[in-house]
Amino acid sequence: MNNPFLVGKQVYLRPVEISDAPLIQKWHNDPDIRRSARLGEIPVTYTKEESDINVAKDSQDEIYLLVVQRSTEKPIGFIRLNIIDRTSRNMWLRMIIGDKNAHGKNLAQDALAIVLEWLFSEQNVHRITLETYETNQRAIRFFEKLGFQQEGLIREAIYVDGKYYNIISLGLLKKEFKK
Numbered sequence: 001m002n003n004p005f006l007v008g009k010q011v012y013l014r015p016v017e018i019s020d021a022p023l024i025q026k027w028h029n030d031p032d033i034r035r036s037a038r039l040g041e042i043p044v045t046y047t048k049e050e051s052d053i054n055v056a057k058d059s060q061d062e063i064y065l066l067v068v069q070r071s072t073e074k075p076i077g078f079i080r081l082n083i084i085d086r087t088s089r090n091m092w093l094r095m096i097i098g099d100k101n102a103h104g105k106n107l108a109q110d111a112l113a114i115v116l117e118w119l120f121s122e123q124n125v126h127r128i129t130l131e132t133y134e135t136n137q138r139a140i141r142f143f144e145k146l147g148f149q150q151e152g153l154i155r156e157a158i159y160v161d162g163k164y165y166n167i168i169s170l171g172l173l174k175k176e177f178k179k
Helices: 018-029 031-036 046-058 107-122 137-145
Strands: 011-015 062-069 074-085 090-097 127-133 149-160 163-173
Touching: 011 107, 018 031, 018 046, 018 074, 046 062, 062 107, 074 107, 090 107, 107 137, 127 137, 127 149, 137 149, 137 163
Parallel strands: 090 127
Antiparallel strands: 011 062, 062 074, 074 090, 127 163, 149 163
């Protein structure tokens, strides 16, 4: 394992490095991923990706982790966490599994489970919030399986492929998390 920060059964998470920029750029520019995540329609350049990694690396309010499959040492995605409110111990979560070959193998579940365990048990986080498009039913089912609850609807907030869609807000409290 190369610089592991959190280790699960099938994956480990390590800090994102500048050398990861080309791969993350590829994921950010993937048309399928852009349609299901809040990435916008403007292509992400290498320079922009590198800058984004540097900003996150230097931030006291953000954690940017690469998800690596243990058996292959292959990066498959990332998880980003932002502190919303230090006093209330609230975090914002973003997650992308960019390697489509990793879908359906419980790798994302392993990755998120170890992050949630770390956040709730070791960092004493109280609440985690995330958003996804209403069209991304696979993601909604995935997050609900881990205990997230739908908390809100942001009506017609995103325009994709010629149509407006709702954004679904989901949240998980420490007391609701099941290890």
